[in-house]
Amino acid sequence: MMVRSVLAAAGAIALLQAPVAKPVSAADTFVFTAIPDQDETQLRKRFGKVAKYLSSTLGLKVKYVPVKSYAAAVTAFRNNQVQLAWFGGLSGVRARELVKGSRAIAQGKKDPFFETFFIAHKSTGLKFSKSFPKKIAGMTFTFGSKGSTSGRLMPEYHIRAAFGKVPRKVFKKVGFSGNHSRTIALVQSGAYQAGAVNYKVWNREVKSGKVDTSKVTLIWKTPPYPDYQWTIRGDVNKKFGKGFDKKVTNALLTMNDPDLLKSFPRKGFIAAQNSDYAPIKNTAKKLGLID
Amino acid sequence: MIVRPEPSPLGRTTTTFVGIAFICFVFADVAITTVDPWQEFKLLLVGIVTPDFYATDSVAQSIGYTLAFAFLGVALSNVLGLVLALLFFSRIVRTFCAVIRAVHELFWALIFLQLFGLSPLTGVLAIAIPYAGIIAKVYAEILEEADPAPLKTVPGGTSLLSTFIFVRLPDAWSHFRSYSMYRLECGIRSSAVLGFIGLPTLGFHLETAFKEGQYSEVSALLILFYVVIATMRTWMRRQLIPVYLIGAAAILPWGISFSFENIVRFLTEDIVPHPLRTGAGMDAFGDWLHLMVFEQALPGTIATVQLTMIALVATGFLTMVLFPLISPLLFGKASRLSGHIFLVVARSTPEYILAFILLQLWGPSMLPAIIALTIHNGAIIGHLVGRYTETMKLRQDASKGINRYAYEVLPRVYRPMLALLFYRWEIIMRETAILGILGIATLGFYVDSAFADLRFDRAMLLIAITAMLNICVDAISRSVRSRLRLQTSLKQQ
Numbered sequence: 001m002m003v004r005s006v007l008a009a010a011g012a013i014a015l016l017q018a019p020v021a022k023p024v025s026a027a028d029t030f031v032f033t034a035i036p037d038q039d040e041t042q043l044r045k046r047f048g049k050v051a052k053y054l055s056s057t058l059g060l061k062v063k064y065v066p067v068k069s070y071a072a073a074v075t076a077f078r079n080n081q082v083q084l085a086w087f088g089g090l091s092g093v094r095a096r097e098l099v100k101g102s103r104a105i106a107q108g109k110k111d112p113f114f115e116t117f118f119i120a121h122k123s124t125g126l127k128f129s130k131s132f133p134k135k136i137a138g139m140t141f142t143f144g145s146k147g148s149t150s151g152r153l154m155p156e157y158h159i160r161a162a163f164g165k166v167p168r169k170v171f172k173k174v175g176f177s178g179n180h181s182r183t184i185a186l187v188q189s190g191a192y193q194a195g196a197v198n199y200k201v202w203n204r205e206v207k208s209g210k211v212d213t214s215k216v217t218l219i220w221k222t223p224p225y226p227d228y229q230w231t232i233r234g235d236v237n238k239k240f241g242k243g244f245d246k247k248v249t250n251a252l253l254t255m256n257d258p259d260l261l262k263s264f265p266r267k268g269f270i271a272a273q274n275s276d277y278a279p280i281k282n283t284a285k286k287l288g289l290i291d
Numbered sequence: 292m293i294v295r296p297e298p299s300p301l302g303r304t305t306t307t308f309v310g311i312a313f314i315c316f317v318f319a320d321v322a323i324t325t326v327d328p329w330q331e332f333k334l335l336l337v338g339i340v341t342p343d344f345y346a347t348d349s350v351a352q353s354i355g356y357t358l359a360f361a362f363l364g365v366a367l368s369n370v371l372g373l374v375l376a377l378l379f380f381s382r383i384v385r386t387f388c389a390v391i392r393a394v395h396e397l398f399w400a401l402i403f404l405q406l407f408g409l410s411p412l413t414g415v416l417a418i419a420i421p422y423a424g425i426i427a428k429v430y431a432e433i434l435e436e437a438d439p440a441p442l443k444t445v446p447g448g449t450s451l452l453s454t455f456i457f458v459r460l461p462d463a464w465s466h467f468r469s470y471s472m473y474r475l476e477c478g479i480r481s482s483a484v485l486g487f488i489g490l491p492t493l494g495f496h497l498e499t500a501f502k503e504g505q506y507s508e509v510s511a512l513l514i515l516f517y518v519v520i521a522t523m524r525t526w527m528r529r530q531l532i533p534v535y536l537i538g539a540a541a542i543l544p545w546g547i548s549f550s551f552e553n554i555v556r557f558l559t560e561d562i563v564p565h566p567l568r569t570g571a572g573m574d575a576f577g578d579w580l581h582l583m584v585f586e587q588a589l590p591g592t593i594a595t596v597q598l599t600m601i602a603l604v605a606t607g608f609l610t611m612v613l614f615p616l617i618s619p620l621l622f623g624k625a626s627r628l629s630g631h632i633f634l635v636v637a638r639s640t641p642e643y644i645l646a647f648i649l650l651q652l653w654g655p656s657m658l659p660a661i662i663a664l665t666i667h668n669g670a671i672i673g674h675l676v677g678r679y680t681e682t683m684k685l686r687q688d689a690s691k692g693i694n695r696y697a698y699e700v701l702p703r704v705y706r707p708m709l710a711l712l713f714y715r716w717e718i719i720m721r722e723t724a725i726l727g728i729l730g731i732a733t734l735g736f737y738v739d740s741a742f743a744d745l746r747f748d749r750a751m752l753l754i755a756i757t758a759m760l761n762i763c764v765d766a767i768s769r770s771v772r773s774r775l776r777l778q779t780s781l782k783q784q
């Protein structure tokens with residue numbers, strides 16, 4: 001029986017090695033991912049539609065792979081397990097730094113002027129103000145994901161600018177909720193007194209009635225900065241044929257199905273290029289988030 | 292004047308550890324920070340009694356994957372572990388095994404995610420590698436403790452291989468088999484938890500459901516998980532092992548390719564400290580090290596040790612409360628049954644999931660982690676100690692009730708209980724480090740941040756420090772156990 005289980009295990013090992021022997025077995029499927037910036041159910045719905053749209057426009061199989069973290073999205077892109085990704089500003093910068101030849105190709109119409117909202121629990125007594133809410137010092141505060149542009153990078157930048165200290169020294173407690181939906185939920189429940197959230201997620205959840213505005217309130221808006229974009233690998237043409245990157249770009253730029261756009265929510269997409277995100281890169285360097 | 296007797300070494304050790312834990316607790320960040328913690332708890336309770344088995348897409352598939360990773364990982368670790376166990380006389384092999392088992396499977400998974408992405412290889416190896424280190428040690432101990440008598444009957448000239456297969460192995464085999472079963476149970480738990488970082492197992496959906504507050508879905512997923520574990524002994528038959536293994540290998544999505552270029556780059560560039568990689572010079576490297584040690588490794592280590600000590604002692608106290616629940620010396624059959632059910636649920640729930648739940652309810656502090664570690668480990672040791680009391684014989688006229696517990700049972704189980712506690716000390720520490728991923732400031736927090744920033748040089752340094760810390764604790768625990776002559780043969784569940 002020993003021999004038998006050893007044999008079985010050996011068989012398992014042989015099977016383990018199978019994918020190494022024949023690389024890129026799913027060559028004809030174009031795979032993309034997205035940073036998990038909000039509730040997964042939401043994302044699956046949205047990107048399931050996108051996959052269908054791209055599939056019919058490009059005439060090949062297109063698949064969306066959900067991931068659990070921003071870093072996992074970047075890694076999948078780097079490992080060529082996805083060829084296209086919906087990144088945030090910071091994750092896009094990181095991804096393009098790691099994959100030579102990859103390019104930002106499209107962004108939402110308002111994505112060059114993205115904003116972060118600072119929100120607070122009603123019990124703090126904070127109200128909306130035009131200037132940075134210095135009274136949040138000493139409270140508990142939650143960012144979104146550690147790798148988020150609107151949930152981490154930009155709010156941290158403004159906090160440091162306002163107080164001249166790192167967030168850990170400004171607040172009583174600093175957390176990372178994981179995504180924007182969680183940030184809203186955690187501030188609403190009072191788990192944290194204040195937090196920083198992507199303005200689009202906030203607006204959509206307020207509109208859909210998911211936010212109880214008697215418990216959590218908007219207290220400050222950051223100045224605008226460039227954020228989300230579609231980034232494609234530089235070597236897609238080798239795999240999917242000449243001009244494939246242009247076809248994908250076109251498909252994204254001409255996306256006009258109102259239902260699809262509403263799920264993003266974006267009014268439409270415009271062209272983007274790597275240099276659009278230089279301010280994000282510089283800020284990340286300043287904060288020591290990239291070397 | 293009353294002359295107080297010298298405290299026993301056992302008493303002194305206990306006092307020391309309780310004292311250390313008390314000091315750690317005084318400085319610990321323990322609080323319930325949610326404004327209304329019971330609001331969410333009520334929703335959770337409602338969810339638990341109204342499980343929704345249809346809420347999750349492809350539940351069967353994720354159970355299949357959970358089992359597949361566990362089967363292949365544990366099978367591979369058995370093969371590797373057995374080979375390593377045979378080489379355990381070598382110091383290099385012993386050190387190697389100590390290092391690979393000192394790194395938690397979630398950390399291995401985070402590393403392999405960089406190498407193989409979401410390929411099944413990530414999940415299988417994340418389980419197989421640390422388990423191989425654990426199995427090597429346990430198998431080596433089993434072989435060492437085997438009865439030497441049959442060896443004396445072997446005629447001269449018998450080859451080493453024949454001697455091993457026909458003389459040493461048969462004796463050890465049943466131990467190997469029961470330990471493998473236990474490992475498989477651990478493997479299923481680990482496999483489920485790997486879903487929290489993105490592998491397609493039960494944890495994947497569990498994390499989503501939790502984060503979105505879909506507690507009926509959470510409840511259904513947890514029930515399925517308990518059922519799988521509780522029924523393991525009925526479907527896990529020796530003859531079926533090859534079927535399971537081939538089935539496991541067949542259902543996993545191996546089609547996901549990965550690039551060798553990236554693996555090479557990860558190993559030769561990414562994990563080299565940034566200043567060295569870019570040739571910024573030794574000064575820059577000095578600054579880098581300074582930052583890593585004083586801003587991350589040191590605070591992370593302090594928090595990890597602090598939490599570990601509190602959890603260890605709290606586990607001891609909880610064990611003393613829990614083991615009577617299943618002890619025939621103290622309770623009747625009916626009440627023991629509910630005790631068993633409670634202990635099964637508490638010990639089958641990975642501490643990672645427990646901590647995750649409590650963090651959602653109470654907000655971030657060390658409290659959720661302390662409670663999670665204490666419940667999970669207290670239930671495991673409580674189960675073992677409770678079982679141990681089944682073999683104990685009391686005098687006919689032994690006292691009853693609380694007196695029986697305090698003067699008859701507890702003194703007799705105290706030594707084995709301490710042995711188990713010290714044995715689990717290192718396991719608690721490994722788990723403590725991992726809970727950092729959930730946001731508690733242990734070493735895992737900094738490791739997770741490094742991975743989030745795609746700074747693998749930092750991640751590897753911190754993981755290495757975590758491993759060293761585990762090896763140190765293991766060494767201290769071994770010396771305490773041998774000084775107090777605590778038997779650890781009970782340790783296998």
